[in-house]
Amino acid sequence: MSEINKTYDSTIVENKWYQHWLERGYFKSIPDDRPAYAITIPPPNVTGILHMGHMLNNTIQDVLIRTARQKGFNACWVPGTDHASIATEAKVVGMLREKGIKKSDLSRDEFLAQAFEWKEKYGGIILEQLKQLGASCDWDRTSFTMDPNYYQAVIKVFVDLHKKGYLYRGFRMINWDVVAKTALSNEEVIYKEAGEQSQMYSVKYAIDGAEDEWVTIATTRPETIFADTAIAIHPEDERYQHLKGKMAIVPIINRKIPIIFDEYVEKDFGTGCLKVTPAHDPNDYDLGLKHELEIIDMFNDDGTANEKVGIDSYIGLDRFVVRKKFVKELEAEGFLVKTETITNKVGRSERTNSVVEPKLSFQWFLDMQQISKRALDVVENDEVALLPSKYKNTYRHWMVNVRDWCVSRQLWWGHRIPAWYLEDGRFVVAHDEQEALKKAQDEFGLADLTLSDLHQDEDVLDTWASSWLWPIEVFGGFDEAYDEQTGKIDFDKCPELRYYYPTEVIVTAPEILFFWIARMIIAGLEYTDEIPFKTVYLTGIVRDKQGRKMSKSLGNSPDPLDLIKEYGADGVRFGMLASAPAGNDILYDDKLVEQGRNFSNKLWNALRLLKGLEVKSGHDESLKTVFEWMDSRIAQVTIELERLVDEYRLSEAVRLLYGFIWDDFCSWYLEWIKPTYGEAITSDTLERTHQYFEQAMVLLHPYMPFITEEIWHSIHERKEGDDIFLQQYPVKGTVNINAIKAGDQLKSFITTIRNARAKALVSPKEAVKVYVSCKDTSVYQSFKETIMSKANVSELIFESPQDSKNMISDLVGVDKVYIDMGLTIDVEAEKLKLEEEIKYYKGFIISVEKKLSNERFVQNANPEVVEKERQKLADGIEKLKNLEEYLLAL
RNA sequence: GGGCGCAUAGCUCAGCUGGUUCAGAGCACCUGCCUUACAAGCAGGGGGUCACAGGUUCGAAUCCUGUUGUGCCCACCA
Numbered sequence: 001m002s003e004i005n006k007t008y009d010s011t012i013v014e015n016k017w018y019q020h021w022l023e024r025g026y027f028k029s030i031p032d033d034r035p036a037y038a039i040t041i042p043p044p045n046v047t048g049i050l051h052m053g054h055m056l057n058n059t060i061q062d063v064l065i066r067t068a069r070q071k072g073f074n075a076c077w078v079p080g081t082d083h084a085s086i087a088t089e090a091k092v093v094g095m096l097r098e099k100g101i102k103k104s105d106l107s108r109d110e111f112l113a114q115a116f117e118w119k120e121k122y123g124g125i126i127l128e129q130l131k132q133l134g135a136s137c138d139w140d141r142t143s144f145t146m147d148p149n150y151y152q153a154v155i156k157v158f159v160d161l162h163k164k165g166y167l168y169r170g171f172r173m174i175n176w177d178v179v180a181k182t183a184l185s186n187e188e189v190i191y192k193e194a195g196e197q198s199q200m201y202s203v204k205y206a207i208d209g210a211e212d213e214w215v216t217i218a219t220t221r222p223e224t225i226f227a228d229t230a231i232a233i234h235p236e237d238e239r240y241q242h243l244k245g246k247m248a249i250v251p252i253i254n255r256k257i258p259i260i261f262d263e264y265v266e267k268d269f270g271t272g273c274l275k276v277t278p279a280h281d282p283n284d285y286d287l288g289l290k291h292e293l294e295i296i297d298m299f300n301d302d303g304t305a306n307e308k309v310g311i312d313s314y315i316g317l318d319r320f321v322v323r324k325k326f327v328k329e330l331e332a333e334g335f336l337v338k339t340e341t342i343t344n345k346v347g348r349s350e351r352t353n354s355v356v357e358p359k360l361s362f363q364w365f366l367d368m369q370q371i372s373k374r375a376l377d378v379v380e381n382d383e384v385a386l387l388p389s390k391y392k393n394t395y396r397h398w399m400v401n402v403r404d405w406c407v408s409r410q411l412w413w414g415h416r417i418p419a420w421y422l423e424d425g426r427f428v429v430a431h432d433e434q435e436a437l438k439k440a441q442d443e444f445g446l447a448d449l450t451l452s453d454l455h456q457d458e459d460v461l462d463t464w465a466s467s468w469l470w471p472i473e474v475f476g477g478f479d480e481a482y483d484e485q486t487g488k489i490d491f492d493k494c495p496e497l498r499y500y501y502p503t504e505v506i507v508t509a510p511e512i513l514f515f516w517i518a519r520m521i522i523a524g525l526e527y528t529d530e531i532p533f534k535t536v537y538l539t540g541i542v543r544d545k546q547g548r549k550m551s552k553s554l555g556n557s558p559d560p561l562d563l564i565k566e567y568g569a570d571g572v573r574f575g576m577l578a579s580a581p582a583g584n585d586i587l588y589d590d591k592l593v594e595q596g597r598n599f600s601n602k603l604w605n606a607l608r609l610l611k612g613l614e615v616k617s618g619h620d621e622s623l624k625t626v627f628e629w630m631d632s633r634i635a636q637v638t639i640e641l642e643r644l645v646d647e648y649r650l651s652e653a654v655r656l657l658y659g660f661i662w663d664d665f666c667s668w669y670l671e672w673i674k675p676t677y678g679e680a681i682t683s684d685t686l687e688r689t690h691q692y693f694e695q696a697m698v699l700l701h702p703y704m705p706f707i708t709e710e711i712w713h714s715i716h717e718r719k720e721g722d723d724i725f726l727q728q729y730p731v732k733g734t735v736n737i738n739a740i741k742a743g744d745q746l747k748s749f750i751t752t753i754r755n756a757r758a759k760a761l762v763s764p765k766e767a768v769k770v771y772v773s774c775k776d777t778s779v780y781q782s783f784k785e786t787i788m789s790k791a792n793v794s795e796l797i798f799e800s801p802q803d804s805k806n807m808i809s810d811l812v813g814v815d816k817v818y819i820d821m822g823l824t825i826d827v828e829a830e831k832l833k834l835e836e837e838i839k840y841y842k843g844f845i846i847s848v849e850k851k852l853s854n855e856r857f858v859q860n861a862n863p864e865v866v867e868k869e870r871q872k873l874a875d876g877i878e879k880l881k882n883l884e885e886y887l888l889a890l
Numbered sequence: 891g892g893g894c895g896c897a898u899a900g901c902u903c904a905g906c907u908g909g910u911u912c913a914g915a916g917c918a919c920c921u922g923c924c925u926u927a928c929a930a931g932c933a934g935g936g937g938g939u940c941a942c943a944g945g946u947u948c949g950a951a952u953c954c955u956g957u958u959g960u961g962c963c964c965a966c967c968a
Contacts, residue, residue, distance in 0.1 A: 398963085761921095858948090860948060865909045
């Protein structure tokens with residue numbers, strides 16, 4: 001019959017329409033009279049490739065942006081990539097290593113040239129992949145956090161923050177990544193239980209000048225004993241009062257160190273004695289400052305021991321090798337008292353997974369106290385809404401306890417810190433070299449200073465110190481409209497920003513709530529005095545069936561592009577959405593996208609049905625009630641859908657559409673209007689059905705853009721530019737409750753007949769005779785033709801039969817229905833069934849009566865509720881009466 | 891150690907402001923169908939004391955308290 005394929009082939013269709021949309025420039029947005037609706041993409045790492053998290057994330061954004069377009073907004077989705085300093089530099093270093101080049105062999109400029117070359121070659125692959133998902137980004141606006149203008153924006157902000165006194169240089173203990181050889185912010189350190197691997201060693205230190213007297217300390221890091229500069233004890237610990245003023249001797253190394261007393265030490269923990277290593281532990285560092293202890297830094301930047309250890313055989317060994325070797329030596333010499341296995345958390349670098357080493361160094365810090373104040377308020381008072389709202393607590397907790405942000409990184413790939421140093425360590429912060437020179441000359445009164453006397457900071461900025469400007473700078477906020485004097489952006493000078501900003505919503509994973517979201521809010525308020533976005537939609541994390549996070553190392557993540565190939569982008573989008581309410585993790589299972597693909601196929605076959613029908617002119621009066629039902633259902637679904645999307649309940653929205661289209665439209669409606677085999681459909685009915693189908697496709701388009709466009713064009717020949725992409729939301733019709741009820745009644749009537757057949761194992765091919773007895777038969781009358789042809793009813797009689805003994809009797813609502821299938825009924829079994837039902841309704845009636853006779857209920861409950869209860873009672877009584885009649889008839 | 895969540899069918903989860911859209915969906919399972927759009931389908935079916943114990947209320951899956959289990963975030967306990 002039909003020349004259309006039996007199954008839907010997504011690949012051709014998807015490429016075709018994406019190209020079409022691109023060619024027609026549908027994704028482009030320029031400011032106009034319409035209200036704006038902007039989303040800035042969370043920029044993926046420039047060298048990244050698409051993973052399941054991106055799929056979820058970007059599907060949600062695309063749904064929102066397409067919906068906004070359909071509602072008449074000027075929707076703008078800005079794409080782009082992040083330079084991702086550590087991650088990218090690590091990749092480039094790895095790439096060079098494969099070529100046999102070490103980073104240290106190259107100059108900074110040579111290295112950057114290599115990095116840019118790499119970025120040009122592989123960067124942005126991820127954006128190409130997003131196109132396959134159907135992402136309707138305005139590609140002309142693609143931004144990169146190291147674009148020249150963006151680079152300048154970051155520098156401007158650095159200079160400004162320094163001017164405002166928020167930035168300072170500090171000698172602090174920071175988290176050191178020994179692989180990337182850079183500082184990390186607290187947020188970049190992931191603490192994980194080390195598990196069985198972790199050992200706690202008890203080591204004894206001799207007391208200086210005493211015969212065979214010892215103190216025992218416990219440590220998980222015996223290798224740092226080399227750098228011990230004190231033993232600490234609680235001042236009120238009775239056991240050790242006699243040690244005040246004494247010295248201890250570091251085992252093996254034989255260095256004398258003071259025994260200090262400080263309340264920081266817990267008496268009850270371990271032996272009550274603590275070794276103090278100011279250079280390699282944050283707390284010890286504080287203790288060291290307080291007690292003016294010597295600081296011995298025994299590690300090189302790569303985590304190997306340096307000459308400070310004092311024993312040649314340890315110099316140059318990795319810290320973990322040192323640990324092993326030293327423990328052996330301690331044991332051999334009798335200093336190791338015991339070794340226990342404990343659980344203990346070890347911090348690892350988010351990027352390189354190496355164990356983080358606390359390290360003392362000069363770094364740049366951003367004072368967060370003041371600058372973050374307003375950012376807490378706007379979330380507290382819901383100016384910025386977090387979804388789900390439970391994250392408000394998490395956010396508050398972080399903001400209240402916010403710590404200064406270490407923004408310098410010892411890398412080359414990134415925004416180089418615009419600070420220039422003199423030989424003697426004094427420095428100036430400036431936009432460029434020339435300005436720096438002038439500043440230095442003026443500030444330090446060194447008129448004859450030259451450029452060669454200045455040396456720029458070698459470090460670059462943390463990636464997030466650039467991406468926190470994203471919602472501003474993608475619209476060029478810092479380019480022309482930034483006023484250096486006030487440190488603010490003048491919206492009048494940047495119409496683009498004024499038009500799109502604040503953006504509508506940001507969609508991202510909760511793990512970067514602090515890294516990125518909080519900081520964007522801070523920067524937004526600091527430079528525009530406005531919030532950068534109104535809503536933060538936090539997605540869940542995509543996990544595998546066992547609940548494990550998807551990761552490359554576990555190899556448990558399917559390749560999104562393979563999925564798209566197999567199930568279609570629409571199918572994948574459906575699968576991701578259907579199971580992911582905001583904030584809930586999704587346990588990924590192929591079954592999800594399989595359902596999506598099946599849904600595509602269902603739509604496809606609905607189209608095939610309509611395309612394959614013979615058409616005759618005219619219309620069917622008998623379908624009037626069916627149409628009324630469908631009109632109301634569509635109106636109902638449209639309203640409901642709008643509500644769900646407004647509340648960002650996308651998974652419910654997509655399920656609503658699935659249920660409506662599959663069950664109501666396909667299973668019921670299409671079956672009802674489908675002519676019997678060999679007959680033609682009337683042109684009016686077909687046209688009407690096309691309209692319903694079109695409306696459903698418009699509603700579904702944001703979720704499954706490709707197949708809906710294809711169907712749109714297959715239903716009719718379309719004029720150039722008549723694409724579903726541009727269709728506006730259907731005008732909301734009115735919901736006629738009676739029409740809906742009539743449809744429901746018809747459905748349950750047909751179900752009742754099917755049911756009787758299935759139970760009696762009577763084939764649907766066998767015609768049956770049906771009697772209906774009730775007060776008002778008008779609904780059945782109006783559906784009479786539909787019922788007779790669709791339920792294969794040979795006679796539909798609107799009265800009780802003379803003799804119902806060999807008929808199946810059942811209730812549709814309260815209406816009595818008798819089905820004569822020409823069989824002999826097992827009267828006893830039928831009686832039993834009826835008696836059970838009667839028993840149930842008797843109980844039911846008693847409970848409702850009890851409720852209604854309770855005065856407190858009648859008085860306190862909502863009148864509507866009481867009315868409903870009364871209706872329930874009336875229906876119950878009628879049902880009971882009818883059932884008893886059935887029983888009597890038997 | 892502090893904070894925040896979660897616990898509903900075999901599995902994954904919906905169930906918004908307590909009251910027939912309150913016990914639901916998808917998948918899985920069982921029965922019957924290759925019916926002329928679709929076997930990636932159609933029709934029917936079984937299956938849940940809504941973790942446990944109290945409380946509030948005329949009424950609780952829904953609100954409160956506690957218990958247990960579980961997940962996440964934060965934190966310097968050697």
